[in-house]
Amino acid sequence: MSEELTPWQKYKQNLGDTRPWDLVNPNTEWASEDISSNRYSICQSCPELLRLTKQCKKCGCFMYAKTKLQAATCPLGKW
Numbered sequence: 411m412s413e414e415l416t417p418w419q420k421y422k423q424n425l426g427d428t429r430p431w432d433l434v435n436p437n438t439e440w441a442s443e444d445i446s447s448n449r450y451s452i453c454q455s456c457p458e459l460l461r462l463t464k465q466c467k468k469c470g471c472f473m474y475a476k477t478k479l480q481a482a483t484c485p486l487g488k489w
Contacts, residue, residue: 424469424485432479439480449477449489456488 415423432438441449453459453473458466464474468485476482483489 421470425471426469426481426483426485428476428479428482430471432481433475441478441480441482445480446478449482449484450474452484452488453477456486458486 440446450473453464453466456466458468459473460467464472466473466476466485469476471482477489
């Protein structure tokens with residue numbers, strides 16, 4: 411019998427290995443401008459992006475910021 415994940419567990423799973431506070435961590439590795447621009451362009455064409463806030467419906471992250479984190483991944487596996 412498989413256990414169903416709670417909404418919080420699903421949210422954490424969709425975040426991947428990055429967390430919002432990584433943006434203010436001085437030890438965070440940043441993606442190059444080319445990589446972050448490429449990632450964000452993929453997000454902009456994704457139906458899961460909330461256009462008004464630029465947030466991903468899947469993970470809740472503000473994608474303009476998340477795409478700049480080297481260790482970040484797309485919850486849908488697009489980048």
